[in-house]
Amino acid sequence: MEQHWKELLAIDRYTVKSSSVLQDLDRKILTLLYQPLLGSKCFSLYMTLWGELEQNRLWGEEMTHHSLMMIMQCNLREIYRERLKLEGLGLLKTYLSETSEFKRYVYELQAPLRPNEFFQDGVLNIYLYNRVGKNKFAQLKRFFSDQQIDHEMKDITRSFNEIFDSGQSVDMIARVNEETLADLSLADDRDYMQTTKRAEMDISDDVFDFELFFTGLSEAIIPKKAITPSVKDVIKKLSYLYGINAVDMKNVVMNSIDQDDIIDIELLRKSSRDWYQFQYGDTLPGLLDKTQPQHLQTTIEKKQRTKEEEMIYQLETISPRQFLTDVSGGRPPAVGDMQIIEEVMLQQRLEPGVVNVLIYYVMLKTDMKLTRAYVQKIAGHWTRKQITTVRAAMDLAKHEHRQYQQWAEEKATKKSTSAKKAPIRKEMLPSWLKEDDNDESTKDETKDKNEQLHIDQEQFELEKQKLFDRIKKYKDNKSNT
Template identity: 45%
Template sequence: MGNHWKELLPIDHYQVRSNGLMHDFYRKTLTSLYQPLIGAVAYSLYMTLWSQLENEQDWSERATHRSLMNITQLDLKEILLARKKLEGIGLLTTYVKEENGERSYLYQLEVPMSPDNFFNDGALNVYLYNRLGNHQFQQLKRKFTTTTHVEGFTLITAAFNEVYDSLHPSEMRTTESSEISQAMELEEGSAYLKEKTGSSISIAEDFDMEWLEQSLSDLIVPKDALNAEMKDTIKKLVYIYNIEPLQMKQLIESTYVKYDELSAEALRKSTHEWYAVQHQNKLPHLSLRIQPPMYKQQKKKQAETEEEKAMELFESISPYEQLEKMAGGAKPAASDIKIIEGIMFEQNLNPGVVNVLIDYVMRTNDMKMVKAYIEKIAAHWARKNIKTVSEAMALAKSEHRKYQEWSKPATARKKAYSAKNERKDKLPKWMTENKQEPVQDLSDFEQQKRQLEARLKKYSD
């Protein structure tokens, strides 16, 4: 099993608070815009935490994660993974405190982005489009838009100064200025409730921004063009579209030349156009790139056997790279990618588990990716709640005979056991590896033989 227990235990306490006002309208945006990206489990966890808030001013009552497990009917690993999905997409901020050997968490609910910000985000809207397809995406857009036309009407709204008078100090009751100042002050550690706009995804610092700033030509892009907003946009675009630093430099320079400015919207547009040309008008997909750290098992142990080496590989690469590896480095077929992405999100299988599935199915089926067959095994693994690579490998071994029956047509199944020259499947090395028995030294064997003969002779005498 994974090491999720190092991060979270059933006895750990938690409390919930909101970072701003929580409107009922947010339920609609969460359901329609966020749920397709984070899945039903993470969506359910957010709603459950929200339901535990009495109001925006107070924190929820203190409770244990065991009670949260009982409410959601999820195990601790599922709760932790759902929590991280919410954190990654900007819907949850998590704090932890350890005191007297007791660990407590504070879950701060972040408000979702407004429809206007979401559909102009440049990241989440791209992922949503790819998940839903053009037709459903357009339907959703219409649900969150309103008409701005007021044809036939004349503006007659009164101005402030047309309705209200401004009183002079001589007309007002005298009040000490210190009393006014004191009334305006807030207690330390408190803040007024305010409307939050919601934030987009944040990207961890793994891009060499310093190199990019130094490499940009001053003659094309002024240094002050890379403000904080632009840097954040660049990091997002680099991650989403998997752009090399040199290519991003070229995109920034070409964008400035084309639009005579460097804005987030202009750079997003240029990047999208470049990516569309490079990838035949396809958009990047949202997926967990590699096995989540909480489900990794080959972290510190040195891989020695074929099984351990395979486990290490499955945990360190993405399903796309696994398909690429199986194809000898060639670009995977679009149909194969579509099958795998469907499995990851419909069956909610971890990337490392999907890697095992790809390796097993293709090696035992003449390197073919049979959609119905792989989906059937994936559904079986999902029902078994397979989360780690080792669990997937063990199940593939124990159920191999059954899976091979599934791969045969109905007519072939009836003749399977009567066929004399049945093909033997080429199995992955990690399934066929046998632990060799230590070879016994010949001199030890002869010595034991002489001892046994002497003992028998003694008893016969």
């Protein structure tokens, strides 16, 4: 993550604004639909900012971030991180002006999507389904829906012109002059209160290669006029959600065109789900398909990257599911391995890139095996240390590798208590895990042990390079598709 202190200090001011009047229904939507996706701290930040608005007003009073820290009992780093989550889900817009002494922010709260919009979103509803499960999801749908009017009943409501005399309207309009028009208009620096403006989850264009998508596109099969702005937005969301590249998306879109050469949005969503389930079985995308959030990735240009920085980039831009698939030579990962990683992501809430480092580290130290207890123990340590970036995970693994090796040896020792104790292999470490070792004990190592360590080091480097080559091959193939 960006260093939060470069972006935000406790003395910096902020004012809360709402894009529309927030209502009780919005509170229920945030609590039951958004909170499972955001987490309790992020939800608390939104509700705290909302609480600073007077009832049915759009602006709050100016405050310092120090006061927000006191109210939420959170440090500035946590507030900054949770703020970014709100921005990512479209629930908050942030505006900034700077002075020589401090920064001044305006936090504009966005009303959450209406229930019908949320449950038909195509992204948020899928994530919620995976987070809360089938039964709870069905319960939430029932909670946010109600009985329709009987279709057999006839609408007998009168129209405006049936009740009001048109002559009166003509007479009123005739008396309107420039002064009246000025009185009717609102000053440029004012906004009318409204309840219709809703959160919009913005997915940037770089998640989908539209240039490749349109390349070689046959007008006879998919007319370009059918790709309207709203269709493009849905394509971006579906590509991000299901991991569909530009080439595969052509076939998905092709199956969604009706007889009038119009793309049916609902059919497009269904075709995308069918594609995903054909690729990965009868499941819906969840945590394992996420990649490292953009704001937690490095920004070094490709030409300037070192070998270690290239590895960091690869771990940041691939999902844990694809990482497991890639190191298995393209074969789907074992169900047990996926369950272990999904448990870590759900319970420890580690970022996808950090989980990739965890997989990489554990596999290299345990002969390409994932052991639940060992993975969870390291993951718990990283969670307590609040590790959110790939580089930070690598640095901590380097600093703590002796402790992690001891954990692995203790586990191996326990397993061998009922059998003849087998020699424990001393796993070597990749370059980013090496550190200077000045312990006196290392000076007493025998020549034979050094030779064995050298052999293990060569074997380890071969395994490490094999993993790196698999990841790089996947990324190269993806970019050339």
